[in-house]
Amino acid sequence: MPMIQRIQSAPPVWKYPEYRPTDKTAIFVPCYIDQFYPHAAVSMVEILDRLGVRIDFPSGQTCCGQPAFNSGAWDEARKVVRVFAKTFADYDWIICPSGSCTAMCRVFFEHLFPDDPEITGVGKRVVELTEFLVNVLGVTELGARFPQKVTLHIGCHGRRELGITDQPVKLLKNVRDLEYIELPHMEDCCGFGGTFSVKFPNLSLDMGRAKCENIASTGASVVASIDTSCLMHIGGILQLDPQKKKIRPMHIAEILNCR
Amino acid sequence: MSESKLHPQEGFPFQKKEMHDLCVCGGSPATAASARRSNDAYTKMLERTPEFQQWRENAHAVKRFAVQHLDQLLVQFEQNLQKKGIEVLWAADAEEANRLVLEIAKKHDVKKVVKSKSLVSEELQLNKAFRANGIESVETDLGEFIIQLAGQRPTHVVIPALHLTAEQIGRLFEEKLGEKFTAVHEELTAIARKHLRNHFLTADMGVSGINFGFADTGSFTVIENEGNAGLSTSTPPVHVALMGIEKVIPSVRYLPYFLSVLPRSATDQKLTTYTHIFHGPAPGRKMYVVLIDNGRTNVLEDPFTQNTLYCIRCGACMNSCPVYHRVGGWAYGWIYPGPIGAVLNPHLCGMKDAGKLPFASSLCEKCAHVCPVKINLPEQLVHLRNISARTPGSPADSVYQKLLWRTWSFMNVRAGRFAFFMGLIRLGTRFARFVPKPLRILEFGAWTKGRAVPTPKGQAFRNWWKKNRKNTQSESKK
Numbered sequence: 001m002p003m004i005q006r007i008q009s010a011p012p013v014w015k016y017p018e019y020r021p022t023d024k025t026a027i028f029v030p031c032y033i034d035q036f037y038p039h040a041a042v043s044m045v046e047i048l049d050r051l052g053v054r055i056d057f058p059s060g061q062t063c064c065g066q067p068a069f070n071s072g073a074w075d076e077a078r079k080v081v082r083v084f085a086k087t088f089a090d091y092d093w094i095i096c097p098s099g100s101c102t103a104m105c106r107v108f109f110e111h112l113f114p115d116d117p118e119i120t121g122v123g124k125r126v127v128e129l130t131e132f133l134v135n136v137l138g139v140t141e142l143g144a145r146f147p148q149k150v151t152l153h154i155g156c157h158g159r160r161e162l163g164i165t166d167q168p169v170k171l172l173k174n175v176r177d178l179e180y181i182e183l184p185h186m187e188d189c190c191g192f193g194g195t196f197s198v199k200f201p202n203l204s205l206d207m208g209r210a211k212c213e214n215i216a217s218t219g220a221s222v223v224a225s226i227d228t229s230c231l232m233h234i235g236g237i238l239q240l241d242p243q244k245k246k247i248r249p250m251h252i253a254e255i256l257n258c259r
Numbered sequence: 260m261s262e263s264k265l266h267p268q269e270g271f272p273f274q275k276k277e278m279h280d281l282c283v284c285g286g287s288p289a290t291a292a293s294a295r296r297s298n299d300a301y302t303k304m305l306e307r308t309p310e311f312q313q314w315r316e317n318a319h320a321v322k323r324f325a326v327q328h329l330d331q332l333l334v335q336f337e338q339n340l341q342k343k344g345i346e347v348l349w350a351a352d353a354e355e356a357n358r359l360v361l362e363i364a365k366k367h368d369v370k371k372v373v374k375s376k377s378l379v380s381e382e383l384q385l386n387k388a389f390r391a392n393g394i395e396s397v398e399t400d401l402g403e404f405i406i407q408l409a410g411q412r413p414t415h416v417v418i419p420a421l422h423l424t425a426e427q428i429g430r431l432f433e434e435k436l437g438e439k440f441t442a443v444h445e446e447l448t449a450i451a452r453k454h455l456r457n458h459f460l461t462a463d464m465g466v467s468g469i470n471f472g473f474a475d476t477g478s479f480t481v482i483e484n485e486g487n488a489g490l491s492t493s494t495p496p497v498h499v500a501l502m503g504i505e506k507v508i509p510s511v512r513y514l515p516y517f518l519s520v521l522p523r524s525a526t527d528q529k530l531t532t533y534t535h536i537f538h539g540p541a542p543g544r545k546m547y548v549v550l551i552d553n554g555r556t557n558v559l560e561d562p563f564t565q566n567t568l569y570c571i572r573c574g575a576c577m578n579s580c581p582v583y584h585r586v587g588g589w590a591y592g593w594i595y596p597g598p599i600g601a602v603l604n605p606h607l608c609g610m611k612d613a614g615k616l617p618f619a620s621s622l623c624e625k626c627a628h629v630c631p632v633k634i635n636l637p638e639q640l641v642h643l644r645n646i647s648a649r650t651p652g653s654p655a656d657s658v659y660q661k662l663l664w665r666t667w668s669f670m671n672v673r674a675g676r677f678a679f680f681m682g683l684i685r686l687g688t689r690f691a692r693f694v695p696k697p698l699r700i701l702e703f704g705a706w707t708k709g710r711a712v713p714t715p716k717g718q719a720f721r722n723w724w725k726k727n728r729k730n731t732q733s734e735s736k737k
């Protein structure tokens with residue numbers, strides 16, 4: 001039963017089914033968040049707890065297969081996607097704190113398994129956290145407080161495959177004492193691009209530095225994102241720049257969980 | 260096709276440099292600035308033209324139909340062209356096309372050719388062929404004229420001299436044409452105009468491209484802004500029009516869709532200054548259409564890649580592309596730069612030569628959202644990456660890559676293995692800082708070129724969950 005239907009247009013518009021508290025709901029924590037940025041996932045769990053969303057963390061989960069898929073190693077990606085699909089087969093909702101991994105599951109599983117509705121069906125049930133909060137639950141106010149200047153970067157897959165543009169903005173604007181400053185050239189790519197960042201480091205860095213210039217120009221003390229992968233790259237650049245290393249990269253869930 | 264098709268035009272050592280060029284920010288600052296400006300104009304145009312999305316759908320639908328029925332349409336097109344007294348020639352590749360054009364030139368005793376802008380003629384390197392046969396050929400599009408003077412190759416499909424500033428063009432005119440230096444746009448145009456006028460009058464043959472061919476009427480369209488295409492096709496007694504086989508559409512009735520999207524996407528114009536529709540030669544004159552394959556049927560074979568043949572060469576994708584902004588047009592090694600180049604060149608030139616191009620993208624997908632005929636460029640890129648990795652001899656087909664991804668999948672198919680390997684990597688990140696520069700190799704070296712290595716704190720999330728939470732729903736399939 002494909003639950004989410006994609007309507008062809010730009011930016012994409014998705015239809016979401018209704019969430020019922022009895023629905024089986026899991027969280028998918030992307031590999032690098034699991035290992036490198038666990039606090040982002042913990043924040044997500046606490047936010048969902050407070051909203052009364054009952055969640056599981058299926059322990060068999062690893063990666064969504066995106067790195068291999070984007071590098072052309074499709075056979076290897078397929079092996080991992082099969083594991084993903086098996087792990088999450090029982091769940092109606094799979095909430096993920098990353099736009100790019102969600103896009104991989106929802107959109108690109110179809111490229112790997114064009115004739116396997118079971119696997120692509122699982123992929124279609126993956127939703128990104130802010131999307132789930134705003135579009136599915138209809139929640140934009142989480143009772144958070146965060147007294148800092150914050151700017152926001154939205155990863156390209158979240159923006160262009162999932163159509164995530166104002167969901168995180170709405171959430172941030174409702175955080176008490178938070179001053180939201182829009183990032184100039186917000187729709188530009190930060191240059192991470194997965195393996196692109198190590199295959200073409202010069203280009204990736206140049207794009208990243210341009211992004212960091214824009215971030216610094218806002219005067220924000222925190223740069224938030226729905227994608228920790230972009231933040232790993234952006235943060236890595238910021239950290240080596242004496243003028244900019246004070247700017248803190250944070251996953252949006254961490255901010256929404258502050259009170 | 261054994262010999263490499265990616266080739267330099269004299270004066271530029273592309274071949275050795277191109278793969279290198281792709282990796283460095285070597286584009287001229289003018290490239291980034293003008294491409295960005297065009298992209299900004301495009302974004303504003305979208306805002307004031309809500310109908311545009313519908314036009315894109317229409318243009319896409321017509322192209323899809325056309326490409327799917329290409330065989331029938333081409334036959335119909337040929338028959339109808341012939342009915343109008345236009346001679347039709349077919350060329351399988353660049354070599355054959357050049358030979359055919361040269362034969363026409365010989366037949367009509369041509370000494371001088373005027374050319375309006377045509378990308379397919381760049382594919383053929385037609386100017387070189389003319390020169391080798393003692394025929395003078397003059398590019399009459401302002402941008403192409405500049406490029407020809409400079410002995411370079413275009414860096415953009417619509418704006419060939421995008422990478423040059425007015426200042427540089429002024430210097431070029433000073434040096435090559437003996438004109439007084441100026442950087443004023445109007446004066447530069449006037450200089451080019453002065454030099455070109457005479458060529459139109461003395462040329463024996465005109466060569467043009469074709470934007471759209473109409474199967475039902477046997478006519479075709481050339482759109483332009485400068486009037487040079489009109490002059491080069493109508494002043495000399497012979498007109499040769501070159502056309503890639505994918506440019507045919509079923510009917511002239513659909514032309515308005517394309518006229519609505521093409522100029523808007525290319526140069527933010529509602530319409531180009533001139534839209535010529537050719538219906539056959541005037542009395543006493545000759546008109547030829549050369550239909551050129553040059554690798555296009557390779558693309559047709561796979562229904563997924565067919566999409567890339569919809570391209571109407573508007574340049575919007577490269578204007579939007581952050582990689583193109585940084586590397587410029589030449590880095591793509593062939594005629595087509597930017598995202599469409601990264602997708603088309605591997606098909607047209609072979610994976611061995613161009614297999615690296617699909618990887619030169621961060622997959623930000625901006626191009627897909629601007630393309631007026633809705634080519635799914637990023638999806639094409641990832642598919643090509645897969646093909647590239649499977650093609651023996653392509654740059655992506657390396658033992659290292661295979662090993663890397665095999666290890667990756669090995670560790671990712673079991674959660675236990677995953678935790679173990681990731682634990683090792685986590686441990687590694689603690690010591691990353693202490694690794695001396697020369698030992699920073701491969702991916703690690705590339706990452707640390709200008710980025711700090713993330714330093715994870717505390718336990719992995721899965722351990723936190725095990726300690727603090729329980730799965731309350733199902734975990735049946737464990």
Ligand code: SF4
Nearest residue numbers: 570571573574576630
């Ligand atoms: S791929 Fe699309 S955007 Fe790019 S040049 Fe072709 S038609 Fe224009």
